Structure formats: C-alpha cells, structure tokens
Amino acid sequence: MGNNQPMKIIATVPEMQRYSEALRNSGKKIAFVPTMGYFHDGHLNLMREARKQGDCVVISIYVNPTQFGPSEDLEKYPRNFERDSKLAEEVGVDVIFFPSNAEMYPDHYQTYVTVEEVTKNLCGLSRPVHFRGVATVCAKLFNMVKPHMAIFGKKDFQQLVTIKRMVSDLNMDLQIFGLPTTRETDGLAMSSRNVYLSPEERQSALCLSLSLKKAKESYDQGERDAGRILESITNYIKGIPFTRIDYIKICDTTTMQDVSSLEKESVLALAVFVGSTRLIDNYVFGEELNIE
Amino acid sequence: MGNNQPMKIIATVPEMQRYSEALRNSGKKIAFVPTMGYFHDGHLNLMREARKQGDCVVISIYVNPTQFGPSEDLEKYPRNFERDSKLAEEVGVDVIFFPSNAEMYPDHYQTYVTVEEVTKNLCGLSRPVHFRGVATVCAKLFNMVKPHMAIFGKKDFQQLVTIKRMVSDLNMDLQIFGLPTTRETDGLAMSSRNVYLSPEERQSALCLSLSLKKAKESYDQGERDAGRILESITNYIKGIPFTRIDYIKICDTTTMQDVSSLEKESVLALAVFVGSTRLIDNYVFGEELNIE
Numbered sequence: 001m002g003n004n005q006p007m008k009i010i011a012t013v014p015e016m017q018r019y020s021e022a023l024r025n026s027g028k029k030i031a032f033v034p035t036m037g038y039f040h041d042g043h044l045n046l047m048r049e050a051r052k053q054g055d056c057v058v059i060s061i062y063v064n065p066t067q068f069g070p071s072e073d074l075e076k077y078p079r080n081f082e083r084d085s086k087l088a089e090e091v092g093v094d095v096i097f098f099p100s101n102a103e104m105y106p107d108h109y110q111t112y113v114t115v116e117e118v119t120k121n122l123c124g125l126s127r128p129v130h131f132r133g134v135a136t137v138c139a140k141l142f143n144m145v146k147p148h149m150a151i152f153g154k155k156d157f158q159q160l161v162t163i164k165r166m167v168s169d170l171n172m173d174l175q176i177f178g179l180p181t182t183r184e185t186d187g188l189a190m191s192s193r194n195v196y197l198s199p200e201e202r203q204s205a206l207c208l209s210l211s212l213k214k215a216k217e218s219y220d221q222g223e224r225d226a227g228r229i230l231e232s233i234t235n236y237i238k239g240i241p242f243t244r245i246d247y248i249k250i251c252d253t254t255t256m257q258d259v260s261s262l263e264k265e266s267v268l269a270l271a272v273f274v275g276s277t278r279l280i281d282n283y284v285f286g287e288e289l290n291i292e
Numbered sequence: 293m294g295n296n297q298p299m300k301i302i303a304t305v306p307e308m309q310r311y312s313e314a315l316r317n318s319g320k321k322i323a324f325v326p327t328m329g330y331f332h333d334g335h336l337n338l339m340r341e342a343r344k345q346g347d348c349v350v351i352s353i354y355v356n357p358t359q360f361g362p363s364e365d366l367e368k369y370p371r372n373f374e375r376d377s378k379l380a381e382e383v384g385v386d387v388i389f390f391p392s393n394a395e396m397y398p399d400h401y402q403t404y405v406t407v408e409e410v411t412k413n414l415c416g417l418s419r420p421v422h423f424r425g426v427a428t429v430c431a432k433l434f435n436m437v438k439p440h441m442a443i444f445g446k447k448d449f450q451q452l453v454t455i456k457r458m459v460s461d462l463n464m465d466l467q468i469f470g471l472p473t474t475r476e477t478d479g480l481a482m483s484s485r486n487v488y489l490s491p492e493e494r495q496s497a498l499c500l501s502l503s504l505k506k507a508k509e510s511y512d513q514g515e516r517d518a519g520r521i522l523e524s525i526t527n528y529i530k531g532i533p534f535t536r537i538d539y540i541k542i543c544d545t546t547t548m549q550d551v552s553s554l555e556k557e558s559v560l561a562l563a564v565f566v567g568s569t570r571l572i573d574n575y576v577f578g579e580e581l582n583i584e
Contacts, residue, residue, distance in 0.1 A: 013463055017463075017465050021465070024316070024317070025316070025317055025319070027317070108409070108546075108547075109461055110407055110408040110409045110410070110457065110461060111405065111406070111407045111408070111427075111457060111458050111461035111462055112405070112406055112408065113403065113404070113405050113462075114403070114404050114406065115402055115403045116402040116403070116404065117400070117402045118402070135403075136462075139462055140461075140462055140463050143462055143463040143464050143465060144463050146465070165400075165402065165403060166403050169401055169402060169403035169432075170403055170405075170428075170431055170432055170435055171305055171309075171432050171435040171436050172435050173309050173313070173435060173438070254400075255400075
C-alpha cells in the first residue's frame with residue numbers, strides 16, 4: 001500500500017468491512033486512527049506512526065454525537081473535510097472512512113457499551129454520557145475497520161484508559177497504542193478546540209502545560225504528596241485571567257481513582273475552562289514532558 | 293473439517309482467537325453455536341444446522357454468571373461436560389470452546405453491552421440484569437470465536453431479538469440465525485431446566501405449549517384482538533396446578549412492545565413458574581407450530 005495507489009474515501013459500513021476483510025485475508029496489517037477531523041499536527045503524528053506500523057493506514061473522520069452532552073459543542077465543533085483529506089493524503093493515509101450519522105446511528109439504534117469504573121472520575125464527572133459515547137463509537141468503528149492496531153493520543157488520557165479497558169474486557173483482537181501529546185512550541189497541547197480561543201485566552205491557556213511542568217519539577221525534587229502538588233497548581237491557575245477550573249486531580253493510571261500519594265503510577269489530569277472553551281491536559285509522573 | 297480430525301477443546305482466549313483467525317485467513321466459514329451446556333436435542337439441532345452451513349463448527353459451553361440474577365439458579369444450573377462433549381462430537385462439532393470464569397471475567401472486569409429498548413419488556417421486567425449479561429457474553433464470544441454466523445434457538449425469542457439488535461447496532465460482521473424450538477413429543481419446549489420438574493410438574497408444564505396451540509387456533513380462525521387471546525390463555529393457565537404466571541404478553545417482534553391487535557408481526561410470549569422452575573415458550577403468529 002502506501003503511496004502506490006490514490007487515497008480511497010469510503011462512506012458505507014458494508015464497503016469498509018469488505019475492504020478490510022479482503023486486506024486481512026491477504027495478510028496485510030491494518031493500522032487505524034479514529035478521529036473527529038479538523039486535523040492538527042497531533043492527529044498527523046498518529047497517522048505517521050500508523051504509517052510506520054501498518055501495511056494499510058485507515059483513518060476515520062466522524063464527529064460522534066453520542067459522546068457530546070446536550071449543552072456541549074457538537075454543533076459548532078470545527079469541520080473541514082477538504083483540508084483534512086489533503087493533509088491525510090500527504091502523510092500517506094490509504095483510506096478515509098467518512099460515514100454519515102444515518103450510517104452510524106440508524107433509526108431504532110439502542111446499543112451502548114459502558115466501561116463502568118475507569119470512567120467515573122475526572123471527565124466522567126462533568127461529562128456523564130461522554131465515555132459511553134466514546135466506547136460505543138470505538139466498538140462500532142473497530143467492527144467496521146477490523147484493524148490489527150488502533151492509535152490514540154495520550155492527551156485524552158482517560159479516553160485511552162477507557163478504550164484499552166474495553167478492548168481487554170470485550171476481548172477485541174487488536175492492539176491499542178497511546179502516543180505522547182503533540183504541543184505547540186510554547187507548550188499548549190494541540191486540540192481542535194484551540195481555534196475557539198481569543199488571543200488573550202490563548203495566552204491564559206498556557207497555564208495548563210505550565211502546571212504540568214510545575215508538577216514534574218516538584219516530583220523530580222522528591223515530592224510524593226498529591227495534596228501539596230494539587231494545592232500549588234490550583235492556587236496558580238486561580239490567579240490566571242479567564243480561567244475556571246473544572247477539575248485538577250491526581251489518579252492511579254489503572255483505576256483512575258484519586259490517590260493521596262504518588263506510589264503507584266499516577267497521572268495529574270486537568271480540565272480548565274479558558275473563557276468558554278474547555279481544555280484538558282495531563283502528565284504521567286516519572287515520564288518525559290516535552291515542554292520547554 | 294468435519295469428521296477428518298478429532299474434535300478440539302480450547303480453553304483460552306488467545307488460542308481460540310489464533311485458531312479462528314487462521315481459519316478465516318484460509319477462507320473457511322466458521323459457524324458458531326454458543327451454549328450453556330447440558331445438551332438436549334434443541335442444542336444438537338443448532339449444531340446440526342451449523343454443520344450444514346459452516347466449514348468449521350465451533351460451539352462454546354459456558355454458564356455465564358452475568359446473565360443470572362442474585363436469586364436465580366446459577367449454582368444449581370445443570371452441568372455435564374463429558375456427556376456434552378460426546379454428543380457434540382457425534383453431531384460433527386470441530387471445536388468446543390470451554391473457558392473458565394477467570395478467563396471470561398478477570399479481576400477489574402467492568403465493561404458491559406446494553407441493548408436498551410427490546411430488553412425492557414417480558415423477561416427484562418422480571419430479570420433486570422439478564423439481557424445485559426447475555427449481550428455482553430455474546431459480544432465477548434463473537435470477538436473470541438470470530439464466526440461468520442452464529443445460530444440460536446427461537447425458544448429464547450427475546451434473547452434472539454436482543455442479539456440481532458446488538459449485532460446490527462454495533463456493526464458486528466456476522467449473520468445471526470434463529471431456529472425453530474425443538475419440542476418433546478408431547479409439545480413441551482426442550483430446556484435444560486426441564487430436569488428440575490417433578491413428574492406432576494412435568495404434566496402441568498404442558499400448559500405452555502398448549503397455550504401456544506390455543507392462540508394459533510384463535511389466530512387461524514381470524515382473531516386479531518390481543519386482549520381476548522391473552523385473557524383466554526391466562527384463565528386456562530390459572531386452572532393448572534403448580535403454576536404461577538410470570539408474564540403472558542403479545543408483542544411486536546421488532547420493538548418487543550406490547551400490542552393490542554395483531555397487525556404487524558407479533559409474538560405471544562409466556563413465562564410461567566411450574567413449581568419453582570421458570571419455563572418460557574413463544575409463538576410468532578402466522579408461523580408453523582410443531583405441536584400435535
């Protein structure tokens with residue numbers, strides 16, 4: 001595959017399944033990147049990794065309504081299929097799966113996948129149906145695309161933990177990879193939602209990545225008390241204009257439960273409104289952090 | 293496949309997945325019959341049909357705890373693996389998948405599949421977690437066995453509707469077939485739970501199949517009012533010793549909602565306790581009924 005054939009766009013489930021089944025039967029490895037489109041370099045890095053690991057790279061572009069709450073930004077979520085498909089082609093994507101809502105959720109649709117424990121905390125608290133929607137659409141996409149591996153970003157850390165848990169619990173025969181967060185040169189985690197930010201808000205938004213840096217520095221100096229790290233970051237963010245904290249927590253990376261001390265592998269996770277835009281970021285203690 | 297090789301027994305998920313993936317890649321069609329074991333001729337008929345339709349017949353034997361309520365008969369559910377495997381071999385089964393509870397539901401297990409609408413009525417009312425357990429274990433088994441088709445009995449009609457709905461909603465790439473209920477010569481639907489019945493209860497248990505026969509006769513004579521059919525059957529069963537009605541309903545076969553008249557395709561569904569044994573049976577109006 002790769003650059004020999006023009007990139008293909010598939011819009012229906014039966015065509016996607018036939019295509020993937022034929023690839024599998026011919027011994028080709030399918031690497032899959034599910035997305036909601038409006039690509040930034042974070043998405044493209046996932047596709048580049050898929051290009052390295054798979055014989056065939058399939059991506060999906062689908063803004064999934066079941067993972068948005070009623071008061072969230074489903075309608076205004078940014079979309080630009082033409083630009084996205086050009087970018088995808090440039091990084092060597094073989095197939096874009098681009099289904100309609102009617103194809104994904106036909107009349108009488110009624111089946112949902114719930115991952116019960118790891119979804120309770122963090123974003124699960126402020127976005128109650130979010131992870132049910134994520135798990136459900138991923139289960140559907142995996143059954144459509146039949147990949148050998150799927151690649152996600154670590155920026156959506158709880159999403160990655162949820163999907164790994166679903167894949168393991170439901171015995172889906174594919175590997176899930178999580179890639180480090182891609183950042184702007186000043187440290188802001190790339191996100192399709194960054195386009196919502198005004199120039200002043202864009203400046204304030206740096207408080208998320210700078211909080212991670214502060215937390216890493218404390219950890220590297222030997223701090224193991226979660227409460228002290230959280231207190232320091234909370235006070236810092238409270239002083240930044242345009243911000244409103246949704247949550248700042250430190251959790252066990254397996255159970256996603258709050259921890260009081262950093263003994264097992266733990267993650268600092270933040271969700272902060274900057275203006276009306278909700279941004280998230282996270283840092284797994286002990287790992288590298290690509291912030292200047 | 294068929295009778296050339298000895299029947300294989302597989303107990304682990306990775307071995308089952310490797311086996312099935314290799315079969316699929318060699319172009320073989322896998323026909324799958326999931327069971328809870330303790331075979332009667334109803335099970336064997338499903339396997340005989342799988343033998344006709346598939347190149348390789350895989351069955352599973354697993355008494356799934358997540359589909360039993362806390363006060364139900366999980367512990368005493370009858371089991372006899374040696375007898376079952378002999379019977380399976382005789383009808384030409386290629387593989388028995390026979391996993392342990394630890395293999396199916398390891399520590400920290402937390403993912404469930406729910407089919408929301410068609411599970412609400414009938415058995416969903418009296419067995420609230422039942423269909424969540426059924427859908428979840430079938431999703432898992434389908435991911436393990438990777439069949440091209442799976443074959444179920446129509447005796448568990450709501451189960452069949454639920455599984456078809458899940459497969460369609462989650463885009464699982466396999467076909468689901470429902471086979472007519474296999475009956476004893478006097479009409480009683482075969483069930484592993486029939487062994488619980490005393491000789492007197494066994495006689496009373498005939499009221500289920502005889503109710504279906506009555507309903508078919510009314511329908512064939514032009515009756516289309518659901519209430520009148522239900523009333524006549526309810527009165528009849530109330531007069532039978534050892535019985536206690538759980539439900540008697542007539543439902544649309546697509547939505548499983550109660551109907552008042554038999555215009556769209558409808559099913560009469562009964563659940564009746566005979567002594568302490570809960571038996572079910574059903575009749576889809578307009579179909580054949582193999583009761584003398």
